[in-house]
Amino acid sequence: VKAREYEYTPSSDDLHLLFQKIHNSRFFLLLVIIATVLSVVLFAMMRVVLAQVGDLGEVRTMYFDGSLFGGAIGWVMTFFLTPIHYICIPLLGYGIFFKRDWKTFLIAVFLLTYVSLGGGRFGYMRIAAGILFVIFCMFNEIKLKRKQWMSFIVAMVGLVYFMALVSNSRSTHDGNFYENTFFSFLHYLCGPMSAFDYAINNDYVRQMGGYTLGRLTFSSVDDLVYLFMRVLGFRIYNPMPDLIEIKQDTQIVIGDTTWNALYTAVLYYWLDGGIIGCVIFPFLIGIGFRYLVRFFYRYRTWPFLVILALFFQVNMHSVSDFEFSSPFNLILVLILFRIGMKRKINNTYKIA
Numbered sequence: 001v002k003a004r005e006y007e008y009t010p011s012s013d014d015l016h017l018l019f020q021k022i023h024n025s026r027f028f029l030l031l032v033i034i035a036t037v038l039s040v041v042l043f044a045m046m047r048v049v050l051a052q053v054g055d056l057g058e059v060r061t062m063y064f065d066g067s068l069f070g071g072a073i074g075w076v077m078t079f080f081l082t083p084i085h086y087i088c089i090p091l092l093g094y095g096i097f098f099k100r101d102w103k104t105f106l107i108a109v110f111l112l113t114y115v116s117l118g119g120g121r122f123g124y125m126r127i128a129a130g131i132l133f134v135i136f137c138m139f140n141e142i143k144l145k146r147k148q149w150m151s152f153i154v155a156m157v158g159l160v161y162f163m164a165l166v167s168n169s170r171s172t173h174d175g176n177f178y179e180n181t182f183f184s185f186l187h188y189l190c191g192p193m194s195a196f197d198y199a200i201n202n203d204y205v206r207q208m209g210g211y212t213l214g215r216l217t218f219s220s221v222d223d224l225v226y227l228f229m230r231v232l233g234f235r236i237y238n239p240m241p242d243l244i245e246i247k248q249d250t251q252i253v254i255g256d257t258t259w260n261a262l263y264t265a266v267l268y269y270w271l272d273g274g275i276i277g278c279v280i281f282p283f284l285i286g287i288g289f290r291y292l293v294r295f296f297y298r299y300r301t302w303p304f305l306v307i308l309a310l311f312f313q314v315n316m317h318s319v320s321d322f323e324f325s326s327p328f329n330l331i332l333v334l335i336l337f338r339i340g341m342k343r344k345i346n347n348t349y350k351i352a
Contacts, residue, residue, distance in 0.1 A: 010300050035084045038081065046117055050119075133313075188262075195259055196267050212271055268281075299340055
């Protein structure tokens with residue numbers, strides 16, 4: 001009987017209840033309003049700096065070294081804005097298809113301003129992945145109406161346009177908007193795989209001091225242990241800063257451009273265990289994702305929905321880089337996991 005409980009597939013009514021539970025929460029709405037105000041203010045500050053500097057790439061560097069907003073804002077983003085943004089991404093997808101109201105508009109404003117702060121493109125891709133997750137993974141049996149298809153197309157075209165704007169602003173190619181956009185997307189399609197090939201041929205394993213035996217693939221856990229040991233006054237070796245330094249400082253020539261930072265997620269598996277690591281670690285990650293799905297089927301609570309949406313975005317991003325490396329994202333997942341196990345939903349919900 002318990003095994004069957006794991007295999008229960010949530011109905012559309014169950015899924016509507018999960019999304020509306022968050023959508024209709026006054027407390028969550030208050031958090032979104034605060035997050036939106038903060039994001040809009042920070043975005044306005046970023047645009048002022050961009051107008052003064054005139055280079056989005058330099059603004060992006062300032063964002064990551066902490067000089068753009070300061071250390072205090074960095075902690076606000078880590079412990080407040082980032083968790084809220086992960087919860088809002090699938091909620092925006094739901095709103096686009098089923099709840100096109102002012103709350104959905106507010107969430108859209110928050111997400112677009114938040115992911116624009118660092119001058120990157122992958123934030124828009126995460127939003128797009130969240131939209132795809134909702135309609136093709138959650139409500140895949142529903143036949144969309146014409147208005148829903150139009151909302152979906154407009155949302156995806158809008159996100160592609162925002163990515164094109166950022167790509168054009170950071171492009172070094174001497175051409176018009178469309179040419180710069182084309183070459184930027186082309187580089188991001190081919191660059192990570194070429195960079196991974198470069199990493200193999202130039203023996204990054206040796207540069208890392210040997211195989212890291214899973215510490216990069218599970219770097220979120222490793223970094224959490226590292227931070228805990230530092231609090232206790234112990235210093236242990238952390239391989240992630242060494243890898244970040246190699247990725248950022250190594251300029252790889254690909255065609256008529258240079259490349260760094262993005263090597264696909266397979267680089268982490270390779271550095272952890274070579275060919276065997278490329279087989280074992282993705283397999284373990286797949287098994288873990290499968291168990292998350294089963295927990296979602298069993299408990300049918302909104303935190304597990306958010307966790308699944310988060311890992312769907314991580315998996316989609318793996319063609320460019322390994323994204324789940326932050327200990328703070330791990331803490332967020334653990335908190336959501338604990339909340340999600342508290343109680344199941346009431347299956348008597350009916351759609352109005």
